[in-house]
């Protein structure tokens with residue numbers, strides 16, 4: 298599907314998230330859905346989005362501190378200020394970033410934003426198909442898997458069921474020692490009723506469904522890596538920064554988050 302075929306009357310998770318972050322790449326149906334979610338489903342919607350985005354940015358800086366200068370961002374979303382390549386290339390101008398998303402508006406705006414940037418690219422693919430991503434010409438030209446890569450799966454796994462996720466093992470298999478695995482994902486822990494309303498809302502109104510994961514399930518996603526301190530915590534609790542969004546208790550950010558490092562076998 299290309300951007301001219303987008304159904305702008307059905308709310309889409311990528312564009313709702315963009316609206317919650319204060320972005321401009323969304324349609325009236327997405328804005329209405331976001332307002333409706335805040336009113337009747339989850340009042341913390343924008344806080345969830347902003348706390349997640351702030352975690353992503355801190356995690357990218359952490360990876361840079363580890364000497365990692367290549368990023369594979371699965372489910373990268375619609376670009377807004379503070380994208381992975383902006384943070385990475387600000388510190389390391391030669392840093393490489395490959396974005397992947399299935400949503401045509403996200404891919405088109407990312408492609409536009411990256412014009413003239415030889416060290417960053419985007420692949421229009423479903424992340425559940427690792428071959429389409431890893432065997433793409435963009436991956437071949439941008440990423441060197443013999444060196445460490447940060448694999449970012451930030452706020453995307455909740456669109457993927459555990460069964461579908463088994464197809465994604467190949468990403469982990471290609472990571473060299475020193476690589477990082479960065480994860481945040483929605484949970485129903487400590488917010489069961491709200492999560493049920495979110496699940497129902499997406500099932501009835503959007504073109505994307507959500508799957509919540511418990512903290513134990515998220516911990517299991519780090520198997521085979523060395524989980525870095527402070528472990529799997531709410532997004533605002535992962536190595537917080539004074540500039541982070543505030544105003545709600547950490548668990549209202551709704552996502553567990555963590556970073557694991559791949560060590561020598």
Ligand SMILES: C[S@@+](CC[C@H](N)C(=O)[O-])C[C@H]1O[C@@H](n2cnc3c(N)ncnc32)[C@H](O)[C@@H]1O
Pocket residue numbers: 310311314349350353371372373374375397398399400403422423424425450451452453456457
């Ligand atoms: C909530 S946004 C997160 C964006 C970014 N990772 C962040 O944390 O700021 C989730 C993104 O995942 C994308 N997505 C969902 N399912 C996907 C799939 N199966 N393949 C590729 N992208 C997917 C959506 O289109 C959306 O852009």
